[in-house]
Amino acid sequence: MNIREKFGRAAAVDGLPIALALIVVIAYFSIASPFFMTGENIRNLLMQSIFTILLAAGMTFVLISGGIDLSVGSATGLSAAVTLLVLMNGGTLAAGIAAGVATGAAIGAINGFFIAVLGINAFIVTLASLSIGAGALQVLTSEVQLTGVDSPGFAALTKASILGIPAGLWVTLAIVAILEWILLATPLGRGFFAMGTNRQAAFLAGTNVRRLELGVYLISGTVAGTAGVLLASHLNSVQPGLGQGYEFTAIAAAVLGGIALFGGRGSVWRSVVGALFLATLSQGLQLTGVDPLWFNIVTGTSIVAAVALDRGVQHFVIGRLTSPPKQGTRSGPPPEGPATGAESDEEASVPVSTLSAARNV
Amino acid sequence: MAMTSKTGVAGAQFGRLLQNPSSGALALVAVLAVAMSMAFPAFPTGTNAGNIANQMVFVVLLALGMTVVLITGGIDLSVGSVMGLSAGIGAYTITTGVPLFLGLLAAVAAGGFLGFINGLLITRLGLPDFIATLAMLGVARGVLFLWTNGVPLTGYMLPEYYIISGLEQPFGFLTVPMLLAIAAVLAVGLLLKATGFGRHAYGIGSNPQAALLSGVPVNRIKVTAYVISGLTAGVAGMLMAGRTMTVAPTMGIGFELSAIAAAVIGGAALTGGRGTAFGALTGALVLSITANAINISGVSSAWQQVVIGAVLLLAVVFDRVSSLLRERSARLRIKPVHV
Numbered sequence: 056m057n058i059r060e061k062f063g064r065a066a067a068v069d070g071l072p073i074a075l076a077l078i079v080v081i082a083y084f085s086i087a088s089p090f091f092m093t094g095e096n097i098r099n100l101l102m103q104s105i106f107t108i109l110l111a112a113g114m115t116f117v118l119i120s121g122g123i124d125l126s127v128g129s130a131t132g133l134s135a136a137v138t139l140l141v142l143m144n145g146g147t148l149a150a151g152i153a154a155g156v157a158t159g160a161a162i163g164a165i166n167g168f169f170i171a172v173l174g175i176n177a178f179i180v181t182l183a184s185l186s187i188g189a190g191a192l193q194v195l196t197s198e199v200q201l202t203g204v205d206s207p208g209f210a211a212l213t214k215a216s217i218l219g220i221p222a223g224l225w226v227t228l229a230i231v232a233i234l235e236w237i238l239l240a241t242p243l244g245r246g247f248f249a250m251g252t253n254r255q256a257a258f259l260a261g262t263n264v265r266r267l268e269l270g271v272y273l274i275s276g277t278v279a280g281t282a283g284v285l286l287a288s289h290l291n292s293v294q295p296g297l298g299q300g301y302e303f304t305a306i307a308a309a310v311l312g313g314i315a316l317f318g319g320r321g322s323v324w325r326s327v328v329g330a331l332f333l334a335t336l337s338q339g340l341q342l343t344g345v346d347p348l349w350f351n352i353v354t355g356t357s358i359v360a361a362v363a364l365d366r367g368v369q370h371f372v373i374g375r376l377t378s379p380p381k382q383g384t385r386s387g388p389p390p391e392g393p394a395t396g397a398e399s400d401e402e403a404s405v406p407v408s409t410l411s412a413a414r415n416v
Numbered sequence: 417m418a419m420t421s422k423t424g425v426a427g428a429q430f431g432r433l434l435q436n437p438s439s440g441a442l443a444l445v446a447v448l449a450v451a452m453s454m455a456f457p458a459f460p461t462g463t464n465a466g467n468i469a470n471q472m473v474f475v476v477l478l479a480l481g482m483t484v485v486l487i488t489g490g491i492d493l494s495v496g497s498v499m500g501l502s503a504g505i506g507a508y509t510i511t512t513g514v515p516l517f518l519g520l521l522a523a524v525a526a527g528g529f530l531g532f533i534n535g536l537l538i539t540r541l542g543l544p545d546f547i548a549t550l551a552m553l554g555v556a557r558g559v560l561f562l563w564t565n566g567v568p569l570t571g572y573m574l575p576e577y578y579i580i581s582g583l584e585q586p587f588g589f590l591t592v593p594m595l596l597a598i599a600a601v602l603a604v605g606l607l608l609k610a611t612g613f614g615r616h617a618y619g620i621g622s623n624p625q626a627a628l629l630s631g632v633p634v635n636r637i638k639v640t641a642y643v644i645s646g647l648t649a650g651v652a653g654m655l656m657a658g659r660t661m662t663v664a665p666t667m668g669i670g671f672e673l674s675a676i677a678a679a680v681i682g683g684a685a686l687t688g689g690r691g692t693a694f695g696a697l698t699g700a701l702v703l704s705i706t707a708n709a710i711n712i713s714g715v716s717s718a719w720q721q722v723v724i725g726a727v728l729l730l731a732v733v734f735d736r737v738s739s740l741l742r743e744r745s746a747r748l749r750i751k752p753v754h755v
Contacts, residue, residue, distance in 0.1 A: 123546075175732050176686045178491070182673060183729040190721025197718045295718075303550065310547060348566065351558030355551035363541050 072364060073312050073325065077332045084339035091342055098221065102213070102289070104334030105227040106131065106282045110305035111312075111326040112234050113278030117177075118306075118314050119238070119321045120271045121251040122170065125181040125302045126162060127279040129188030132298030134158040134283025136195050139293050142204045151209065155284035156277060162188060163276015164269075171268035189299065196295040203291035212288040223285055230281060234274075235323040247271060251320075307354060308333055311361045332357075440734040441681050441698040444727070445705060452709045459712055466589055470582055472704035473593040474499075477652040478675035479682065479696035480604045481531075481645030486679055487608070488641045489621040489688025490545035494534060494552035495649040496671035500663070501556045502527040503653035504564060507663045510572040519572070520580070523654035524647060530556060531646020535639030553672065561665045569663040581658020593655045600648065605693035607644075617641060621688025677724065678703050681731040702727060 084091040110127045117124045138155030146154070162184055169180040195201075213223030238244040246267045249257040258264045287293060311332055312325030336357070337350050453460040478495050485492045506523025510516060530552065537548035578584040582591030608614035616637045619627040628634050652671075657663050680686070681702050682695030706727055710720050 169729065169733070173733065173736055175736050178686050179676075179680055179728065179732050182676065183725040183732070186673065186677075186721045186725030186728065188725075190719065190723070190725060193718040193721060194716065197716060303554075306550070346562065348558060348561040351554040351561065353558075355554030355558065358547060358554075359537060359541070359543060359551045362543050362547050366542050 072368075073328050073332060073361065077328055077335065080332065080335050080339060084335065084342065088339070088342040091339060096338070096342070100334055100338045101224055102221055103338070104330055105223050106286055106301065107304050107308055107330040107334060108227055108327050109230060109278050109282040109285070110301055111308035111330040112231050112323045113275040114302075114305045114309045115312075115314060115321050115323050115326045116234070116238065116247060116271050117275050118309055119251045120247045120268065121254065122177040122268070122271060123181065123306070124166065124272060124275045125178065126166060126184040126188055127275060127282075127305055128298040128301035128303075129185050129192065130159045130162040130276055130279035130298070131283040131286060131301055132192045132293070132296070133162070133188045133195075134280040135287035135290075135297060136192055136201055136283075136293045138284050138287040139201045139204065139291075140195070140199065142206060142209060143199075143201070148206065148208045152212075152284050155287065156280040159280015159283055160273060160277040163273045163279070166276065167269035167272035170272060171265045185302065189296070192293075192297065193295045196293060201293040209288050210291065213285055214288075223289065226281075226285065230278065231323055231327055234278070237274075238323055243267075243270065304333060305330075307358050310358055313361070313365050440731055440738065441683065441695065441702050444681075444702050444731070445698060448702075448705050448709060452705075452712065456712050459709070462589065464708065464712070468701075468704050468708050469594050470591060471708070472700045473582075473597040474652045474656055474671070475674050475678050475700040475703055476597045476697055477600055477648045477655075478671055479678035479700050480600055480693055481648030482672075482675040482679040483682070483684045483691040483693065483696040484604060484608070484617065484641045485545075485645045486676075486684040486686060487617045487621045487688060487691045488638055489624060490538065490638065490641065491549065491676070491686065492531075492534065492642060492645045493546065493549040493672050494530065494556060495645060495652075495675050496668040496673075497553045497556035497560070498527050498530045498646055498649040499653040499656065499668035499671055500665070501530065501560045501653075502650040503657035503663045503667055504560050504569055504665075506654050507569045507572040507657050510574065510577075511569075516574050516576055516580075520654050523657070524650040527650020527653060528643050528647040531642040531644070531649070532639065534646065535642035538642070539635040539638050557665075557669070560667075564663075564665050566665055568665070570661070573658070573661050577658045581655055583659065583661075593659075596651065596655070600651070601693050601697050604644070604696075608693060613637060613640060618689055621690070623689075674703060674724075677728045680735075681728060683735065685735075699731075702731070 081091075090096055110131065113127060114124060134155040137158045138151045141154040142148070142151040166177075166181055166184055169175050170177045211222060212226070213221060215222040217225055238247065246257070246262050249260070249262055250264055250267050254264060283298070286297070290297075308329035309321065309326040310329070312321070312327075312329035314321030314326060333354060336353060337347075340350060340353070341347055449460075458464060478499070482492055482495065502523045505526040506519050509522040510519035534549050534552050537543050537551070538545050541548075543551075579586060580592050582593040585591050608617065616627065616632045619630075619632055620634055620637055624634065649668075653668065656667060660667070678699035679691060679696050680699065682691070682697070682699030684691030684695060684699075703724060706723055707720055710717060710723060
């Protein structure tokens with residue numbers, strides 16, 4: 056086994072590259088800035104990243120099932136606003152939290168209805184609900200000032216310290232654990248994977264694909280609603296435009312974690328590591344005095360690098376799995392064969408099917 | 417496409433109208449225009465029509481490029497950022513003292529170049545279209561912010577620029593941007609309907625595997641589609657720099673959503689293989705008339721995003737219904753063969 060093979064094997068372990076990348080950036084910033092490895096800074100970093108972590112965890116379900124949800128950012132913002140609105144009008148703490156989570160769930164259910172029941176493209180439906188949600192937040196905030204409430208219980212939701220760790224982190228940790236359990240240990244989770252790997256096959260095998268799809272957007276919406284409640288507790292005020300762009304960070308985090316945009320691959324913890332990587336990078340760049348304007352560029356480039364690396368590794372794995380490719384076994388149409396796929400110049404459209412085939416091996 | 421239905425010619429014609437992807441958008445435009453004209457006398461005036469036309473040129477241009485990309489089965493999320501960065505490069509070039517047309521050319525060329533990079537990332541590195549252009553969205557915006565340090569660029573407004581950007585109207589109603597937009601619609605329409613590129617683009621979008629197997633240069637066509645999208649974003653940026661007389665580093669944020677919405681309302685499908693230049697125009701018209709109607713009727717502009725989202729949803733639901741009708745009539749036509 057030569058170096059290249061060893062590297063290829065290590066990199067092919069799902070989630071290892073991004074975990075290593077996270078360790079590298081943490082190590083770098085710890086050396087570069089004396090303030091990075093302080094308890095206060097770590098706590099800030101984690102508290103700021105819980106919203107991305109939650110959204111990325113919800114996005115994981117959507118991406119695994121082969122869909123996309125662009126509306127999570129505005130769902131978060133709107134849910135935060137609804138929570139504050141209920142609390143400011145004298146609602147109890149439970150009512151406020153329930154209203155916020157329900158807002159997110161409702162947006163998810165509407166998305167799911169149009170996508171799963173009417174069969175409309177997920178990108179367009181969630182783009183429309185992104186617009187509607189952000190607009191509704193703007194309308195709401197132009198009518199009332201959502202400046203916050205004096206509710207110790209509500210603030211404690213994120214700020215109370217349990218065993219030295221803020222409550223918001225505990226909540227996030229619990230939700231992430233539940234989501235990972237659903238994904239990996241329940242029939243529901245297996246259904247999501249089956250649907251994302253091969254929708255037609257899942258349908259033919261008797262899976263209720265429509266109900267699963269509805270469930271995916273419901274999960275994503277509900278998680279966004281929960282993130283909104285936590286965000287409202289964290290900020291204790293809501294401005295128009297809150298949550299804007301969160302969907303892109305969530306997608307970026309999931310993709311950095313090696314989750315395929317075509318469905319069928321992924322896990323919650325890898326998205327979480329992706330989200331932590333982005334948060335660490337952002338915080339670290341600021342601490343080391345780099346212009347925060349660099350952040351966009353670094354994020355964009357790291358996404359490209361992550362996906363390109365993932366693709367290269369997949370090529371390597373397929374090469375290993377299918378060698379020796381001496382005689383064409385004609386297991387599929389010629390361009391799908393691994394040998395021709397690797398040599399052909401026109402390979403852009405090929406790997407999707409090849410990858411999903413290799414994943415199942 | 418002869419449709420011999422026994423239920424009568426009128427029914428068949430109506431059915432065919434329903435099946436045309438951009439007829440939904442046109443119907444929406446007609447209904448909105450009639451309703452607004454009856455409710456607000458300020459709506460059906462020449463001045464207001466000029467306003468709408470002047471406002472919509474940017475989205476028309478972006479939607480044209482987006483339509484070409486969507487037809488090949490891709491998506492370009494970077495157009496808003498590319499528009500901003502191109503505008504910045506154009507404005508900066510003019511301030512260095514070169515002739516105006518060189519500055520404008522620089523803006524358009526920058527757009528085309530960024531589109532070319534998108535195309536390379538997608539075809540050479542094999543990145544998904546969504547990811548590559550999402551990264552470009554971040555990087556191009558980041559470069560603009562970093563380069564300008566967050567300070568708007570100014571001081572590039574030469575006298576001729578006022579005419580080119582439509583701030584001065586030497587030809588009465590028509591402005592240069594309107595003429596440019598019309599020319600772009602015609603050019604893209606011709607490109608899609610009357611050239612090998614167009615046929616190949618539809619082919620790739622409908623069935624990439626089949627297109628590849630039948631010898632279509634898939635990569636070249638895809639790269640060209642992204643270059644076209646970048647070029648239209650460059651032209652839009654060049655016009656907007658003139659219109660706003662200053663290039664803020666936030667210029668063009670969110671325009672990718674309008675462009676996608678306009679293209680989709682006009683009948684382009686994210687699954688590829690569908691869309692027309694005329695559809696992009698009608699889609700942009702729907703968005704502009706909606707925004708204008710909200711302004712004129714005095715509704716808080718906060719509602720604008722809600723309404724645009726609802727219109728987009730309405731358009732795709734209509735499209736879904738019409739495609740179901742298409743499938744049904746296709747089945748009806750096939751039936752006699754089996755009998």
